[in-house]
Amino acid sequence: MPDGGYYAKVPRSESIEAVRRALYRHSAVSDYKEITPQLYEISRIGRSAVKLYVTNVYTVGMADVQEILEENPSVTCILTVSAWNSYTGRAKEYAKSINVGLFRFYEWLGALNYDGDKLLDYIAPSERDD
Template structure:
């Protein structure tokens, strides 16, 4: 790896830019504030505020969710940003049990339209048939 593994957890600059562009154009997003390049506070119109952590972990597991939540207890959402990334079922279930949404990019875009359990349980239309 030319970058020495730096992007194993930290999203690439182009991925961070994609998140910013998505937040800027999403109809449910009123405004957002970048806390760090990986953490965003997202105010949504008529919905609760989401505190997002962006990661580039290839397959987010239980330990990853626990580590992210321990580092920033205000996190309410984790996005594994690259298109080929995913998460384990155990990680998804644990995240939900502690009130954190765990999503891939296309899931996150839809989940932003919802609150509460609808947010945490969101399944993208393309994944509903699987």
């Protein structure tokens, strides 16, 4: 791997820029503060604030969720940003059980419109069983 594994967890600059653009354009977002390129405080219109952690882990597992939250205990949402990234079902359920949302990029965009269980349980329209 030419980058020495650096991007295994830290998103590429173009992915971070995509997150910034999405936050700037999202109709539910009133403002956001970039604490680091991986950590954001997001104020939302008529909804609770979100503290977002952005990662580039290819498949986020339980250990990844635990590591992220150990280093950033106030995080309420975790986003694995690249389009081909995902997470395990066990990691998703674990995060939900401790009131943390775990999302792929397109899921996160929809989830930002909700609070509470609706945020945690958000399923993108393309993934829903009709």
